[in-house]
Amino acid sequence: MNLRISRVQPRMRIARTPWENGRPKAETPPLNWRRGFFRLWILASIAWVLGWSIYVVIAAFRGGWGSSGDFFAVAVILVGPPLALLAFGLAAAWAFKGFAPD
Numbered sequence: 628m629n630l631r632i633s634r635v636q637p638r639m640r641i642a643r644t645p646w647e648n649g650r651p652k653a654e655t656p657p658l659n660w661r662r663g664f665f666r667l668w669i670l671a672s673i674a675w676v677l678g679w680s681i682y683v684v685i686a687a688f689r690g691g692w693g694s695s696g697d698f699f700a701v702a703v704i705l706v707g708p709p710l711a712l713l714a715f716g717l718a719a720a721w722a723f724k725g726f727a728p729d
Contacts, residue, residue, distance in 0.1 A: 672709035679705050
């Protein structure tokens with residue numbers, strides 16, 4: 628019994644075209660940049676808030692709370708940069724829309 632490997636298992640290769648039901652797709656859908664960047668902003672904001680929350684909790688356990696003004700500073704540190712990044716992203720999207728042909 629002389630079976631060639633190609634008959635048992637086809638050669639492994641990287642697909643160059645997307646396939647659907649055994650046939651290549653006619654065309655791929657365009658990327659949704661707005662949704663993708665919004666999801667990246669969500670992930671970056673969550674990472675920012677979690678990172679600073681851990682830092683604040685550790686500082687609180689060490690006795691780093693001096694006055695009630697520290698609570699305002701913590702709120703600004705946790706919420707300010709993610710909102711600033713969102714505002715920058717919206718402004719950049721608005722600016723790039725200005726280059727679109729009419």
